[in-house]
Amino acid sequence: MPAAISVSGRRVECAEDQSILEAFLRAGVWMPNSCNQGTCGTCKLQVLCGDVDHRDSPLETLTADERASGLALACQARPLEDTEVALRGTETGRATHLLRDLTATVVDVEDVAHDTRRVRFGLEEPLAFSAGQYVEVLVPGTSKRRQYSLANTAQEDKVLELHVRRVPGGVASDWLFGPVSVGDRVEVRGPLGDFHVPDMDQDAGEPMVLIGGGTGLAPLLGIARTALERHPDRVMVLYHGVRTEADLYDTDRLTELAGTYPGFSVVTVLSRESAPGHRSGYAPDVFVEDIASARGWSGWLCGSPALVEAGVKAFKRRRMAPRLIHREKFEPADRRGPGA
Amino acid sequence: MTTTQQPGKQDLSWLDEVTMTELERNPYPTYERLRSEAPLAFVPVLGSYVASTAEICREVATSPDFEAVITPAGGRTFGHPAIIGVNGDIHADLRGMVEPQLQPVEVDSWVDDLVRPIARNYVEQFEDRGRAELVAEYCEPVSVRSLGDLLGLQSVSSDKLREWFHKLSVSFTNAAVDENGEFTNPDGFTPGDEARAEIQAVVDPLIDRWIEHPENTAISHWLHDGMPPGKTRDRAYIYPTIYVYLLGAMQEPGHGMASTLVGLFSRPEQMEEVVDDPSLLPRAISEGMRWTSPIWSATARISTKPVTVAGVDLPAGTPVILSYGSANHDSGTYDAPTAYDLHRPPLPHLAFGAGNHACAGIYYANQVMRIGLEELFEAIPNLERDTGEGVEFWGWGFRGPTSLHGTWEV
Known part of the structure; x- marks a missing residue:
């Protein structure tokens, strides 16, 4: 029975008697591969959930220990059911700050340059982030979210500092250069993004x-x-x-x-x-x-x-x-x- | 077998005119015609049948009716028993001898520590100069120094290792034969013979030492691994395989890196993508290996019984040369195969061969090429091809650019 293979959120149908590697390559999903006959081990991947038949995978290339730990040779293995895999060498499990939904209060609006404002949002509880990340702000009275980088360091975690440039006709601009006032409450989601100081x-x-x-x-x-x-x-x-x-x-x-x-x-x-x-x-x-x-x-x-x-x-x-x-x-x- | 005309078949008399020089300069036109007219054909100048399409190469390489055979010029250069030309128990023993060090898990445990410092060292020698000839100053030295150190040949200079593989390569591909099957250029074996004599003069004392005092070098392992206590493999038995390494394994990662660079230079936007995102390098190298396969036409099989391939009846004992470099340009498999394209559908290619004689060093070679190019792009992200200098590819048995001039702002 045909089964599907998923990797990094991408789902690929694996036809009957088709190797995982073949299914990927035919769907345009790249993964390292060389010999395509189970001898080189280049296409080794990790089965996260589901089950595969290792078929002719040689023990020299894929040891019993490796099988037990969930590794498989993509060029040999066939999925026995819908199966999720991860490619080796791709970054996984990196520590990251939890994405959170917060309510913030406008504490300060300041004109700093031509058509440019600094807006500060106070938080009731601190937000953990890395300097350089951004947050999404739900523009009050709309369903639109806008993204703003934080000018803060990670220690400055209770008042978020955003810099805003006016864009004529923009829904966030209309608010932040218009009726915004100290005490306004807004919904903020963050932190987001991979542009931040290294650990x-x-x-x-x-x-x-x-x-x-x-x-x-x-x-x-x-x-x-x-x-x-x-x-x-x-x-x-x-x-x-x-x-x-x-x-x-x-x-x-x-x-x-x-x-x-x-x-x-x-x-x-x-x-x-x-x-x-x-x-x-x-x-x-x-x-x-x-x-x-x-x-x-x-x-x-x-x-x-x-x-x-x-x-x-x-x-x-x-x-x-x-x-x-x-x-x-x-x-x-x-x-x-x-x-x- | 001097005529290529077979009754009722395509007229292949044009093959009588094909010369070795022509094949070495540019084999693609000849093989393009072979693929369309006769995917399995007798090529007089080679004195052998040739498989030129992906389908027929794969069929012959994996057929139970064929076994490995070394090409005549290859056998003359390496002697017997070279791992690429033997079968049965000897082949199993030689594969068992070389493979433990080449398993991915094993390679992963040392390859970065081995190759990265070597690559850094070579790039440091020219990175502030603003220009370099990348084949001789980088691709070849990184390739030979890495493998040389792995084998235990630290005492041999990179330039000497490069000289050896060049000489062995010339002889290995000195394939031209006359109508009697005799080599037409016997002097072509002189460089290979010279290299072998030099190699033995250097390696014999090392073998003497490793017999008594095993070390963690590949050749020392080949002497001892799997042998009863107190016994070592005979040196005459492993020398042909040492030559296989000192030619192919020394030369081809360099060829692969250089060809990948030429391919990327032909697509500046793809070059930029790869420089910006080195995780694309395995894919870029894979396409480079397809585009100009380093082992272009250097391996062969021989039929063990009468067999019909691509409509051609072959008696038992018929050698067939596998032209993987041609198979990888098969328009039945690849669109616009002559173009380097990082983004083409990543279908499997035959650059590392197929069947039980597929390259044992696939994983290692790919890591050497990856680390080599990572370090080059890390140090010189503004690398460009020096368009004032041409790029010339050469080779029929083994193929790659003879030189590649790079330039960058310093």
Whole structure:
């Protein structure tokens, strides 16, 4: 009887007498495989639930112990019933903060730059997250959820700080640049996203470069402060790219941070005008002008898709290893993506 | 058997004109025509039948009516009993000798510690230069140093190991024969003979030592594993298999890495995807191995009884060369097979062979290539092909780019 095989949420029908590997490959699901005859072991996978017939799997390739622990050779095994498997070498079981639904109260709304506001939400109980993650806010009176990066460090867990850019006609903008007032209660869900500071044991204090476009600065503030507290001497450059001087905000806050941490510097970049004290152009290009080699550095990009793509290219041009490049893309508010 | 014309069959007299030089420069046009006209055909210059499609290669490789045989030039180069050309008990013993170290569980326990430092060392030698010839400076050295250290040949330089496989390769594929089946270029075996003499001069003293003092090296294990106490396998018995390693296993991971790079350079957007997400490397390498199969046409089978294959009657004792590099370009299996495409449907390919003589080192070789390319892209994510230099592929028995110039901003 035909049965189905599921992997990472994808379900594939396995025809009668078809190996798991064949069913996957015919459905366009990639998994490593080489010999397809049970001798090389490349296609070994883990059966999570369900049952398989190992057929001609040789004991040399798939030992009795391995069978007992739920391993199977995809090129030989046939599912005996609907079966769920996991591919080897893919990340599983990584610790993560629980996703929670919370009620928050608006405690502060502040105009910080042209069409840009800082909004603070108070929580009744603390939220565990990693700096750089985002939350979803249910826009009051609507069924729409909008994503906003947190500017907080993980210690600042009872008041969430969001940076919001006005988008004409946007449902969240209409609220946050309109009737929003202190004391409003809103539903918040979070934390979400994989753009966050590395876990402490993964952070050796390597140099970091962060590029934020507009309100893409928000998660970088949390990430930068966390990373500097951990390694006060680390080299870190933060580029804040905006259109005009009127779009800049939190410059004093960043300058103060640079006073505390000698390895930290801030570069403000204006793309549509020149002004004293600021660089002109596009932040990724300014990075390329400034940094001769980013080999061994980690890179953090948050902003429009165009900025993030340009940043990735700039980082690689300066030979930053792609695995150390972290990216968070967002569309302007009310389309999608965090930080809007 | 000097004519290729068979009554009532397709006229294959064009095959009389095919030369070894032509096959080594570019075998694809000849084999494309073979696949469409005669998937099993006698090719005079090779003095042998040739299987060229995926279906017929697989059929012959897994047929109970065939067993392994080494090609004549291969046998002349390696001697007997080479693991790739023997059957029955000897084959079982030799597979039993090499396979324990090559099991995935076993390979996983040491391959990263073995290969990654080697790859890092080689990339460090040119990463700040902004350009490199990646075949000679990276792909080949990473391949030979990794396997050399595994075998216990730490005392042999990477350049010497590269020289050995090049020389053995030239002789192994010196396949051309005349109408009497005699080699037309006997001098072509000189490089292989020279390499073998050098290899023995280096390896004999090591074997002497390992007989008395076993070490955790592959060759030491081959001498001792599965033998009664106080006994070792005879060195003459394992030397042909040492040569198999020193040629194929040394050369092919380098070929595979270099061909994968050339393929990726031909699709810059796919190159970028893989650089950004190294977890795509196994798939990229698999496609590279399909696209330009390193062991293009170097293995053979021989019929053990009269048999009909692809409509051709073969008497017992007929050798058939398996052209896996051609099978992997079979348009019956792959759309646009001449194009490298990371995203093509990931159907199985025959680059590692099939049947009980399928490559024993599949898992190991794939890990070497993966780690090698991971380290290259980690250090040089802005790698580009130097378009001022051409890329030339060479080889009929074994195939890969002869050089590959890379450039990057420093």
